[in-house]
Amino acid sequence: MFFMQIASQNRLDYTGQSLSLPAGGVERGPKEGAMLIVMKPQASEEDIRRVCQRIEALGYRAHAMPGAQRTAIGITGNKGPLEPEEFESLAGVAEAIPVSKPYKLVSREVKNEDSQVRVGPAEGGVTIGGRQLAIIAGPCAVESREQALAAAEHVRKAGARLFRAGAFKPRTSPYSFQGMGEEGLKILAEVRRQFGLFIVTETIDPENCDLVEEYADVLQVGARNMQNFSLLKRVGRSKKPVLLKRGMSATLEEFLMAAEYVLSEGNYNVILCERGVRTFADHTRNTLDLSVIPAVKLLSHLPIIVDPSHGTGKRDKVIPLARAAIAVGADGLIVEVHPEPERALSDGYQSLYPEQFESLMEQVTAIAGVLGRTVEGKRKEVGSRK
Ligand code: PEP
Numbered sequence: 001m002f003f004m005q006i007a008s009q010n011r012l013d014y015t016g017q018s019l020s021l022p023a024g025g026v027e028r029g030p031k032e033g034a035m036l037i038v039m040k041p042q043a044s045e046e047d048i049r050r051v052c053q054r055i056e057a058l059g060y061r062a063h064a065m066p067g068a069q070r071t072a073i074g075i076t077g078n079k080g081p082l083e084p085e086e087f088e089s090l091a092g093v094a095e096a097i098p099v100s101k102p103y104k105l106v107s108r109e110v111k112n113e114d115s116q117v118r119v120g121p122a123e124g125g126v127t128i129g130g131r132q133l134a135i136i137a138g139p140c141a142v143e144s145r146e147q148a149l150a151a152a153e154h155v156r157k158a159g160a161r162l163f164r165a166g167a168f169k170p171r172t173s174p175y176s177f178q179g180m181g182e183e184g185l186k187i188l189a190e191v192r193r194q195f196g197l198f199i200v201t202e203t204i205d206p207e208n209c210d211l212v213e214e215y216a217d218v219l220q221v222g223a224r225n226m227q228n229f230s231l232l233k234r235v236g237r238s239k240k241p242v243l244l245k246r247g248m249s250a251t252l253e254e255f256l257m258a259a260e261y262v263l264s265e266g267n268y269n270v271i272l273c274e275r276g277v278r279t280f281a282d283h284t285r286n287t288l289d290l291s292v293i294p295a296v297k298l299l300s301h302l303p304i305i306v307d308p309s310h311g312t313g314k315r316d317k318v319i320p321l322a323r324a325a326i327a328v329g330a331d332g333l334i335v336e337v338h339p340e341p342e343r344a345l346s347d348g349y350q351s352l353y354p355e356q357f358e359s360l361m362e363q364v365t366a367i368a369g370v371l372g373r374t375v376e377g378k379r380k381e382v383g384s385r386k
């Protein structure tokens, strides 16, 4: 019960901000003796480097996570418990504390401030996880050059800055449309050139990732692949941000553990996505679990967005759930929009018409204003559309 004591004293909160941990969440204690080194606020770069070197000399991996006031260094790769004394004597170290959660790097115990994920260049890119909401929109799949460019034109006009469309589609049936492959990726590159939209597209396995990575601005890992561990490790070695969708029957812990795979390989740019889970309800394709948003916010510093399209599977429910997602604290949305949904090769029944997407943007901008947030790429005034 040592760890419960630590949590109740809030010693894990290295930034000095209050961090509340859910009852029960700390009971298990560290399974693998995970350790977090908290540096003193005045620790130098050299101190931090030396601690990382020490960790690596012991055969473990060091993850320095700079915070607003001090740096924390997570240790992964250890098989058994670590001795705090091993590190506490090093220059600049404030304390070495065991991490109580099975996930470490995604946890607020390691980094209390919200993470912001940058997409595209420092100048002119988009940030996901800040005050601005990121809206990703586009068709389920790239179906043709004309279809993708038409969709992109609508999406850009409505004010979104990120374009979604799959070139590789992991379909439930092997006989369904599987995507256009590399040809689709080339069309997405054209969308980026013509409209300045950043491209979010799915990678379906580690081999396929080499190709998708060349074209994508954000690598999407789909619900069906949330526990494809070799894919998670592969995107963890990528320089591109990762959009990780929740598996359709994944618990919150499994979801965060999947993200942990990506961070543990060195890629800290992960955006989580709630896309609905399977329940007995049959009035929707999935049940959109909006309560997971505040639950994630409590436990993790990672941004989380919502997919009301797959989350409901029905066009008429997409806008209401998009509004709710923003109200509940999501950092953005990923929405399917198609120039002609009735002709879509996949997910047409849940794709918005372009005018509906414009309306969604207006409504979401209004709700964002109530929360003191704005929509990335969108003018602040509501109703500015002629
Ligand atoms: C998609 O985004 O088109 C998709 C296949 O989503 P999911 O992995 O959430 O089912």
Ligand code: MN
Pocket: 140, 141, 310, 336, 346, 347
């Ligand atoms: Mn889809």
